[in-house]
Amino acid sequence: MTFKDLDLSNQLQYAIDDLGFENPTPIQEQAFSVVRSGKDVVGIAQTGTGKTFAYMLPILRDLKFSKQLHPRVLVLVPTRELVLQVVDEIEKLSKYINVRVLGVYGGANINTQKQAILQGQDIIVATPGRLYDLGLSNALKLKSIQKLVIDEVDVMLDLGFRFQLMNIFEILPERRQNVLFSATMTEDVDVLIDDFFKNPEKISVAVSGTPLDNIEQVSYNIPNFFTKVNLLHHLLSDKETYNKVLIFVGFKRTADYLFKQLEEVFNDEMCVIHSNKTQNYRIRSIKQFDEGKNRILLATDVMARGLDFDNVSHVINFDTPEFPENYMHRIGRTGRAEKVGKTILLSTEKEQESKLLIEALMDYEIPVLELPEEIEISKLLTEDERPKEDHEQSKNRTKVEYVPGAAFHEKSEKNSKTNQGGSYRREIAKKYKKPKTRGDKNYNKHNKKK
Template sequence: MALFTDLKISRNLEKALADLGFENTTPIQEQAFPMVMSGSDVVGIAQTGTGKTFAYLLPILNSLPFAKEIHPRVVILVPTRELVVQVVEETEKLAKYAAIRVLGVYGGTSMLRQKEALAQGTDVLVATPARLYDLILTKAVQLKSVKKLVIDEVDVMLDLGFRFQLVNIFELLPQKRQNIMFSATMTDDIEAFITDFFVGVQKISIAVSGTPLENITQYAYAAPNFYTKVNLLVNVLQDEETYHKVLVFVSSKRSADLLFKELAEFFSEEICIIHSNKTQNYRLRSIKQFDEGKNRILVTTDVMARGLDLQEISHVINFDTPAYPENYMHRIGRTGRAEKEGTSILIYTPNEEEYKKSIETLMSQKIKELQLPTEVEVATKLTFDEQPKHKERENPLNINEEERGASFHEKADKNKKQNQGGSYKRIIQKKYSKPKTRGDKNFGKRKNK
């Protein structure tokens, strides 16, 4: 593990890092710094919580000279509004002693104010793809001065369907630029994306996505249904000393709202929630209150929590088992940071057991199974998705006579179709004694003359 001072960074960055209390680099930061500084196109693969943001910010800010240009020289694209806010804050911390201007733009807020801010000039522009493209179309921002493009959380970008906006933005960027991409996984979609748009990309991979973090203790509980999971959570979360900062992952916004409603009856002042249907101010306030310890339980979906720098999390609870095992690794990487101990709990139903097995296959290890505490009630109440659905009796083509209902009637003889076979000519021949053909229309007239 190297020191930041070993990277030959500027004095301004050294002072900023000292103020933050950072001395040692993470592996991704150590390996990315010289590669990004060389000007090569780079894709970095590293798990959540390994310092990816500083891995690209440090070399970019280290080589960014002072300028008075209006238009941005560095564009950083991220998938969510929360990540825009976070990356802007991290950039401002590192640029504390440098004359570098940074601005964040995202949807859900006034575009007019963002246009006014852009008119003042910026060096580093952090944006969501959709809002950046809207601002480009209104000519509020030009990309002609961009020297470096960063795409953070590439896998989430593609999962959320941002490929269209990314391609359109690529067409407006200068051909001569450095491309820097970071992701928690290297999927086939990312490989295809890189092959389609970039040439000679250098790859850095730190810990494959299936490698479990050694300082995270993992447990699993089997539960028959949603409300039994709720009863288990209510039981364990009453231990405030042990579960002092808990991140609860669910697979959908609907599940998040339903779980929040159930838990709020017991932990009303201690719980908060974020997902994409919540307003921007609500989401930012929830994240801030959780990060500051005002709320000890945060319910969230994968996309909303992706990339967020949440500190001191004691437990990650997988209320829903993710269908993609890589997402499990992203989730549990929220705890056990900075060489501290962390705990992950996975709660799965019989329908989710295959997902659990896929996770264990990816990690090449079993998750320790615990029995439900005897005081946890096994619920009989089911969610709408869990309730058995009424299925209509199949209606095959050949139905036995005894299976026909009382309302069944035979067709009238005149409505029965008969397949007589043969051709159109045969029917015409029967009617006219010889085939009627489309010959010379004047044949009969010439014959009568």
């Protein structure tokens, strides 16, 4: 099947031709007529299968030209980076159509966004938090929304956007079409569908956990963090093979620490993104990596979820993710649009259990490669890797560990005095021999005791 069989408008077909696409992916093929029908839709497909085009093609096909100021289509995505990416995709598709698109997200000036909304928009792409702020401040009128698309909904719920989503549903018109896309079907997603969707049509292309056939996976068993760093140095020094590499880590702290270890050798070739980095830094890092100015991008799971990069040669999992689904999303960054991709998984002894869970989900055993001989096995250990007795001496020692001894010096004489109470006052009185009749100086003067 080709795009020409999909009943696209001429303008959309010209845009698709310009992009060089000929055949729709399975999700695009199946979703087209269902989304156009106006029913509620739930699409389950892995990352890298072209979900953005799957919902935008049918929506743009039926979106008539209008001069109205209020938006008619709302697309919700979990991260700011995805907002920019989806806006970019829509602009590519609407090259020959007169459609106004705006992306709004936190971390940018809200007043500029309000002004842009007032100019009039057809499609708003937003993160839930910022959209709710704009809806409450009345800058964005949501009463004319006809279609609501929630993309990467499983990530949204993972990030704790559940309440914002509920609030957004409250302020949207009841009569609308809901389109939801997710890479995994979790219980939370199920509850959301039951509560807010009316007899949705379900499209499932690939069960989460089936790796894409065009991704070649290998793994290394490595004793510790610094040996992993040594292996990375070895692999990344081959610039021809590893020409566009995405390195995943589980935590922001690990990302920064690893960046420090690699910075000296690959400083100009690498960048890092995680949620503690500023918005401008993140946008710049992604752009430089996408354009090929930087060869290596270091990212945390949530940050790179759903991001689409062309021609990623390798995805390196620096640590083994605890949740098998995260591994699926990581490796989905390569081998996109049916190209061949390669992934490498680095696992320590501690991480073997997580690796087994990943293999069970995929029903596939990842081949293990021998470490190259020139890799030095590091004896250095990180804080987390050291034996417990080395670093678990509590700073707030318990009574059992800490038995106080005697004071380290004798008390000085003045500090040795004890409170004598009433008798002490009597001693003072004796010493200074207070007059019996107080204040009568003349009497005292004449009647001195001899």
